[in-house]
Amino acid sequence: xxxxxxxxxxxxxxxxxxxxxxxxxxxxxxxxxxxxxxxxxxxxxxxxxxxxxxxxxxxxxxxxxxxxxxxxxxxxxxxxxxxxxxxxxxxxxxxxxxxxxxxxxxxxxxxxxxxxxxxxxxxxxxxxxxxxxxxxxxxxxxxxxxxxxxxxxxxxxxxxxxxxxxxxxxxxxxxxxx
Numbered sequence: 001x002x003x004x005x006x007x008x009x010x011x012x013x014x015x016x017x018x019x020x021x022x023x024x025x026x027x028x029x030x031x032x033x034x035x036x037x038x039x040x041x042x043x044x045x046x047x048x049x050x051x052x053x054x055x056x057x058x059x060x061x062x063x064x065x066x067x068x069x070x071x072x073x074x075x076x077x078x079x080x081x082x083x084x085x086x087x088x089x090x091x092x093x094x095x096x097x098x099x100x101x102x103x104x105x106x107x108x109x110x111x112x113x114x115x116x117x118x119x120x121x122x123x124x125x126x127x128x129x130x131x132x133x134x135x136x137x138x139x140x141x142x143x144x145x146x147x148x149x150x151x152x153x154x155x156x157x158x159x160x161x162x163x164x165x166x167x168x169x170x171x172x173x174x175x176x177x178x
Contacts, residue, residue, distance in 0.1 A: 008105040010063025020054045067091040088141040099135045114141045119148040
């Protein structure tokens with residue numbers, strides 16, 4: 001799989017190990033999660049989810065922390081039998097806890113970790129399914145051979161030669177004009 005070559009703001013992403021918690025810490029964190037999020041989920045299920053986070057790939061740079069769940073690990077977010085075990089779930093947040101305002105950074109992170117020729121989407125769910133607990137963004141990445149059945153089917157990107165269109169809009173990336 002060809003990985004992206006451009007880095008998001010904050011520099012090159014690097015893979016970091018996630019240390020498992022001892023049983024007492026795991027129990028404490030699970031109870032805090034249930035209380036803070038007011039979730040109606042059994043304690044053992046929350047603990048199992050927290051344990052699964054240890055299996056995720058965790059990538060960081062100076063600005064972002066990214067968790068990557070591939071294949072079966074992503075199946076919590078995949079509800080299509082045909083796609084179970086084949087997608088990637090990327091969870092992205094800023095290390096300073098602020099909102100992400102750069103669509104280009106999300107695209108760049110997807111390209112770096114899943115390849116430039118993969119489609120990904122972000123869900124804006126029904127209110128009854130909404131999760132909005134922190135400034136964290138979730139992308140579901142399809143297998144490379146599957147194209148999302150919506151959107152343009154051709155590339156159109158503003159280049160340096162066309163950095164200001166006829167409406168006066170200037171395209172930027174990492175704070176610099178394209």
